[in-house]
Amino acid sequence: MSKIPCNIINDLLPLYIDEVCSEESCNAVSEHLKECKQCKSEYENLSKRTPSFNINESNLLLKIAKRWKKTKLLAFITGLAAIIFILTTCLSVYLYATQEIPVASEDITISNLCELSDGKIFFTLKASDSVYVEDVNWSEGLNSVCISFKTNRTQLFTADNYNNQNVSNWVFNVKYNGIRRIYYFYEGENSKPIWDSDMTLKSASEYPQVWSKINKADGNASFADKLPYNLFDNKIKYIGAPSSVIKLLESTGVYTKLGALTIQLHTVKEPFGITLNFKNIVDKDDRKEFDGLMTSYAYVLLALIDNCGEVSWTYPDNVNEEDAEEKGLVTLYDAEVFLGKDVKTYGE
Numbered sequence: 001m002s003k004i005p006c007n008i009i010n011d012l013l014p015l016y017i018d019e020v021c022s023e024e025s026c027n028a029v030s031e032h033l034k035e036c037k038q039c040k041s042e043y044e045n046l047s048k049r050t051p052s053f054n055i056n057e058s059n060l061l062l063k064i065a066k067r068w069k070k071t072k073l074l075a076f077i078t079g080l081a082a083i084i085f086i087l088t089t090c091l092s093v094y095l096y097a098t099q100e101i102p103v104a105s106e107d108i109t110i111s112n113l114c115e116l117s118d119g120k121i122f123f124t125l126k127a128s129d130s131v132y133v134e135d136v137n138w139s140e141g142l143n144s145v146c147i148s149f150k151t152n153r154t155q156l157f158t159a160d161n162y163n164n165q166n167v168s169n170w171v172f173n174v175k176y177n178g179i180r181r182i183y184y185f186y187e188g189e190n191s192k193p194i195w196d197s198d199m200t201l202k203s204a205s206e207y208p209q210v211w212s213k214i215n216k217a218d219g220n221a222s223f224a225d226k227l228p229y230n231l232f233d234n235k236i237k238y239i240g241a242p243s244s245v246i247k248l249l250e251s252t253g254v255y256t257k258l259g260a261l262t263i264q265l266h267t268v269k270e271p272f273g274i275t276l277n278f279k280n281i282v283d284k285d286d287r288k289e290f291d292g293l294m295t296s297y298a299y300v301l302l303a304l305i306d307n308c309g310e311v312s313w314t315y316p317d318n319v320n321e322e323d324a325e326e327k328g329l330v331t332l333y334d335a336e337v338f339l340g341k342d343v344k345t346y347g348e
Contacts, residue, residue, distance in 0.1 A: 004032055009039050013046050096153060100135065103127050103149040105186040110194055112169070114204040120173050121195055122208040125149070125184065127166035136168055138219070140256055143178050143289050146185035147194070171212050172219045178257065178293045235347060236305045239265050239272050248304060249276075254297050258290065271309025271331070274301060278315040290315070291328050298330035299339070303347035 009032050015021040016029045033040045113123040127133050127149055135150040147170070172182060174197070184192040195201075234248040245263055249255065254276075264275040282290050298311035312329040335343035 004028055006032075006036060006039050009033075009036070010042055013039075013043055017043070017047055099153045100150045101153050102186050103131055103133060103151050105184055105190050105192040107131050108149065108184050108192060110184075110192070112208055113195065113201065114208055115201040116171070116204045116209060116212055119175055120171050120212075121182070121201070122169070122171050122204055122212060123194060124167065124169050125194075126168075127151075129166075131166055133166040138170075140179070142257065142286055142293070144181040144183065145172060145179055146183055146191070148185045169208075169211060169215070170219045178289060231300065231304060232347075234304070236308075238307050239267055239274065239305055245274060245305075248301070252297055252300055257293060258297075272307050273310035273312065274305075274308060276311070276313040278313065280315065281317070282315045287327075294328055295330055298328075299335050299343055299346075302330065302332060302335050302343045306344070306347070 009029055012021055012025055012029050016026060019026075021029070033043055107128040109126050109128075111124045111126065113121075116122050125147065131149075132151055133149045134152060136147070137150065138145060138147040149166070172179065174180075174182075174195075180197040181193070182195040184194060186192070231248075231251055234244075234251045236244050236248055239245070242263060242265060245265065249261075249263070255261070259278055259280040261276050261278045264277065266273045266275070276294070294313050298313075301311050302308055310329060310331045314327050332343060339346070
């Protein structure tokens with residue numbers, strides 16, 4: 001093999017030291033170093049400096065790696081925070097946009113107000129064409145019914161959406177149940193009256209008569225029609241099980257009409273009876289109406305509980321009154337005087 005010049009060996013020494021040159025080049029450098037003292041001295045000098053260079057390079061790489069890890073972690077945390085912020089913002093906007101609010105009374109029109117042939121009240125409520133109505137609610141109080149339409153805050157859906165409920169027909173049975181007023185409720189004084197007991201209604205035309213017979217209307221009419229069947233299904237033979245009495249009370253609708261209550265059963269001695277303890281305060285102006293309705297419910301209970309001899313009720317007069325005194329009592333004799341015959345015959 002011809003001798004390789006020293007300058008070429010010097011160029012190969014860094015690769016030789018790092019062991020990254022080819023096998024042939026590595027062998028050639030090794031053979032040359034055995035014979036050439038000058039190149040060997042250069043090799044030893046380079047070998048001494050190389051570790052220091054490698055350590056510094058390693059430290060630099062470690063610093064870069066640590067900084068890269070920190071950068072990646074910071075980027076991940078920043079990205080996660082941004083995603084959470086965007087999702088939270090979107091959810092907040094959606095919840096705000098879809099929040100239910102009542103439709104203003106000035107956007108409601110009343111039409112077709114009339115009396116059906118069976119004495120029930122029929123009318124139509126319609127929201128303005130620009131309003132999307134997503135829900136319709138009504139509730140019955142002591143002597144009134146309030147109705148409200150609900151929309152979303154930003155009218156997220158268009159009025160011509162197929163789910164729009166902006167037109168609805170209503171049928172209410174107002175006989176013998178104490179309802180004296182029906183109104184559209186919107187922020188107290190801005191409510192709109194629909195019907196009251198002092199109004200004289202025109203007889204229904206063909207449309208309300210036919211529509212009410214073939215369609216299911218909003219209102220209490222369907223409940224009133226089913227009421228006799230519900231009552232007789234829950235008739236009680238003996239007072240004793242509170243759960244049976246509560247079920248009968250629920251079927252009468254007394255909770256809806258007169259409010260929350262607890263019951264006491266009197267079964268120690270005759271006459272056996274029930275006391276209804278109402279929890280809500282009854283205003284002085286409403287007590288006559290309340291007692292009149294409760295008297296009607298008492299007749300029903302006496303008729304549908306075979307061994308019940310009297311029904312009484314209490315309610316607090318004011319907030320500080322802990323033990324309400326008895327406010328009303330109906331006995332079998334009272335019922336017979338009012339009805340003209342034994343009340344039990346109505347439960348047969």
